[in-house]
Amino acid sequence: MSERFFPDSMPPPLADATTLPWWEAASEHRLVVQRCTACEHTRHPPAPVCPQCRSAEADWKELSGLGEVYTYTTVHRPIAGEQELPFLIAVIALEDSGGLRMISNLVSVSPDDVSIGMPVELVWEDMSDDLAMPRFRPRRG
Ligand SMILES: [Zn+2]
Structure with a gap:
């Protein structure tokens, strides 16, 4: 386990179908952001559609x-x-x-x-x- 900064009683975040891949990467200690595969615009927090070109196709870029x-x-x-x-x-x-x-x-x-x-x-x-x-x-x- 890592160093702890906040107590166990902190309310946990809620994942959904859009954000689950982000939380899974986080559990592996990888900070990622969504990147539109059509126009390469990055976005965070995760969203189902690119705000730049409206494409629903995206991958994950590790920072x-x-x-x-x-x-x-x-x-x-x-x-x-x-x-x-x-x-x-x-x-x-x-x-x-x-x-x-x-x-x-x-x-x-x-x-x-x-x-x-x-x-x-x-x-x-x-x-x-x-x-x-x-x-x-x-x-x-
Ligand atoms: Zn786009």
């Missing part, structure tokens, strides 16, 4: 997990029991993704040390045997 903080907020109220406070929610601009951003958490950093544009890297948190959540921490090295 490096590098990015930077686009924006963030510090949360002082728990959303689950036994949660360490405060915690950080951030929008991460993902490298090599075609300009995509994803909402995640910043971990292993104090709110006082976070800044817009800060380089970050992906770290997976295994919540169970088949559920891994992507978090981001300040880039090391």
